Amino acid sequence: MKEIPGVRPVRIGELVRAQDRLSFIYLERAVVHRDANAITATDERGVVHIPAATLGALILGPGTRITHHAMMLLAESGSTTVWVGERGVRYYAHGRSLARTSRLLEAQALAVSNQTTRLKVARAMYAMRFPDDDTSGLTMQQLRGREGARVRRIYREHAERTGIEWTRRDYNPNDFSGSDPVNQALSAATTCLYGLVHAVVVALGCTPGLGFVHTGHERSFVFDLADLYKAEYAIPIAFDIAADDVDDIPSATRRAVRDAIHAGGLLGRCSKDIHTLLLPDEPDAADTWDADIVELWDRSGNVTAGISYDDEEVPW
Incomplete structure (x- = not known):
């Protein structure tokens, strides 16, 4: 040959x-x-x-x-x-996803398709933001209320720390320059965070569109994950940039977020969080997520691919 x-x-x-x-x-x-x-x-x-x-x-x-x-x-x-x-x-x-297995993708689709498991993952996401609180019995409405109060408090704290006058989050996606400096910086920082999280999601073979808290958008899962890190990365950086009174807010914000992401090892952290959320009962799943496995689906359990099954009895 x-x-x-x-x-x-x-x-x-x-x-x-x-x-x-x-x-x-x-x-x-x-x-x-x-x-x-x-x-x-x-x-x-x-x-x-x-x-x-x-x-x-x-x-x-x-x-x-x-x-x-x-x-x-x-x-x-x-x-x-x-x-x-x-x-x-x-x-x-x-390009091609880094994942060789659909394990995470299947776990994501399975969890988001059932109200009970979807709520469980959503609670786990909120629990990451409230490590000292028990969120296991809270409804989505209660969780959203706690998260809203937490974010408002964080905005106030950083406004006081930097001396920035703060009223509320106010921006127009179609008019970036129409917002005040701190809201411009917040928009720029959040966009950077979305980009990094999106890159991790697709590299692991998950789909950006199947979110647990957010829904209906092609990047719902990206928004879910980015919310885990906004208070630590995007918000303090945005207030620092606004307080520095820089000429080019978007550029200065991107550089600051870039350096903070690198210093904080956020790529690895985000990858670990995705595995924890989607495969909570498999603590070692991150070690085998690139396994090259191809099987055939069967109601009684998957079977090995690459084998001729022509001797099997046909039930009809």
Whole structure:
């Protein structure tokens, strides 16, 4: 048989386990290509080789170009590619998901399709924001009320800390400059947070549209998760930027959020939180989420794929 031209695909056994991989590499203003089973990044400083099999996600910032062969290798290696804004604070598009299994996606769809499990996940999300309170018996209305009071209190605290006059969250999505400086900074910071969370969601193979608290929007799950981190990242940064009276609020806010996300390890934290929320009874699920498993569905339990079942009795 004639051999297929080109470098052979990477075998599953040659790939590095998810927990042992580099979480991600961010590149900007570079040309990304392939050299055998490595990714190369070329800029004015020279060429860097990156072993594709050890890479979790390749995040491409402004000024990057990537070749077809590089994308082939990343897909074969179980790595994902995400196109973002400066240092990852805005999400634009993604390539193949990093996940090799649909385990998280199935868990998400199953949980959101049942009122009992959906409420359980929603309560768990609120519990992350109220670690000292018992939220297990609260209704969604009660949870929303507590969350609203918490956010209003946080706004007041940061307004007092920075000396910013604060009335309420007020913005027009179609008129960014129509808001006061602190609301502009809040909008910019929140957009950055959405971009990062969106990148993690798609890298893990989940769907952004199936939310537990939010619903009806293509990014409902993104909004759910971002709300877990707004009080820690977006709100204090926005008030600090407004207090500094900078000329370019959006740019200054993006840089501040970028640095805080990097320093706080939010990518890894968000990934862990998704596993905790969707697979609460499987504490080690994050260690096996990239397993390459294909099965056939059956009412009595899944069966192995890749086997001929032509000898089975047909019930009709």
